[in-house]
Amino acid sequence: MTLIAIEEHWNLPELTSAVKALPDDRGDASVVLDELGDNLERLDDIGDARIAAMDTQGVDLQILSLAPPGTHPLEPADARALSRRANDVAAEAVRRHPTRLRAFATLPMADPEAAAAELERAAGLGFVGAMVYGRTAGTPLDDPRYDELFATAAALRQPIFIHPQIPSHTVREAVYSGFDPMTDLALATFGWGWHLEAALAALRLIVRGTFDRHPGLQLVLGHWGELLLFWTDRTDSLSGLAGLDRKVSDYVRSHIHITSSGMFNPVLLRHVLEVTTPDRLLFSTDYPFQKPVKADIEKFLTEFPAGEARDKFTAGNAGALFGIDIASLKEQE
Template sequence: MKLIGIEEHFLTAEVRQAWAAIGLEASDPSVAVHSGTIEKRLIDLAEDRLALMDESGLDVQVLSLTTPALHDLGPQAVDVARRVNDAVAQAVARHPDRFQALATLPVAMPDEAALELERCVRTLGFKGTMLCGRVGTRNLDHPDLQPIFRCADSLKAPILLHPRTPEAAVRTAYYSGLSPQVDAAFSTYGLGWHYDAGVQFLRLVLAGTFDRMPGLQLILGHWGELVLFYAERLAAMDGVAGLAEPIATYLRRNLYVTASGMFLPHFLDRAVAIVGADRLLFSTDFPYQYRPGRDARRFLEACGLDEAAKAGFAHGNWLRLIRDCPAEGG
């Protein structure tokens, strides 16, 4: 059974240098995670990556630039994004049966970002884009950022909403005072990343994004970034949100969820209960959750879904989601 991982990350030396040039590590502790073996695996888009895919049992990776991507860069991100996307398109062309790609966008320049998304989907054959939460001080529901969402909606291109580190004031209030090492982990991969991504998705819902664009499709990793586990409490806002539909409708109509290497059957069961089996996507969160020994394949085989739902989880749901992307190339 073909196994496609839709949240699999990369990094380029140019982006790493751009982060360093603006001193990003001082304000975003996640930058320090991208070093050593992790950095080596992120940068490689050739044989070593393919060998690790084979070892885990993954047939295809959908490549996306790792967090925080270009969210903290200014106008220079326009040219950086084009170079990143062109480089990844070349990697896909070298291994078209093993790689697909999500667009890297200069999100601080929303109009330019929309144009780059259209180029990536129509010309390079990319399958959507990935956003990493806030853009400067702007949450994703900010009116300035709407051109990106309108473009994705018009292209029928899904948006993977990836975590990023909460802003400094939030980290100070909730994730500090333990030790520097624990504070950094707590505010990023321990918990802070995931609350931040879930909050960004809910802000898009509550701002009426999916009333204006009912066909827009978002993806949350890590089994829904905590959102699915509070669906009953979220429903309590239906009376005050002023939305066209109950919040539960947007969870089943506009949201896909993926595993991100958290191979936990009871989380899968919760996702099926809230969004439905036809909205499950597979991913390993390479290289962060990488574990050897055909771990990905083993989880698929033992996940408890029937054969039709298992095939959907493995590849069918993703292929259905992207079938209307209007690729002219790649």
């Protein structure tokens, strides 16, 4: 069995430093989560230690993505320079380990035209898609200024992964405050807020008609769909009001791929399979923020009947979506 993990994070120290140097109203408080336990040590390594960790988990191939918040909080010039730097570093890691690593591009979303150009450059370097967030400063991902980016992604068959993002400072103060600082942060991030932000970004793209304009565009959501798949009875009511060609749930089934993000809960799996299809499910561990051991992974995989559904989840769907030739990987090892 081949195992491809598609939401596996790394860190560029100079980018983290640039984000930490921003004023509070523009920075991203979630960067402190990178420093918990041994996260930072694991994030900073995209070489031999990472490969050894993959071996321990039984993961054959990781798709690298920068840990949040990417370059989204930065001014355009800094975002352009550090996105290019991050992509060059990731490309070199893939070059050194061609049978074990692939990468998602980092894009300078503060400059939409440059973001489209960087996606095209990264695709030429062998990247398999891009990871973005639902908001850049105050601009949502569905803003018309990003339409060129989505057109480019569709034309190049580069899927866009929408990763969770900390809510805006205003929303955090109004909704996620009132406890001790660490509880406030946890509530606004991995405990709840992150996932609402990602689900809302995807829902807004649907309601904006993005997939009617770009029928070849494919998205990825982590954490079993970031709560979006659990509320389709209500979100479908938006379709007529927004003048969409289809129900919201139809767009979800045909344009959004769902990954596990290390949440190996059979109840979540069963629900997701009620809403979407087995060829939309992708394996991931959310490394290093989740660290499932090989036994945890193998136990969860028994929830799939042996055969096609399990093979799709572990590698087949990722191979098809990201253009990874699984057979050739095995031949090169």
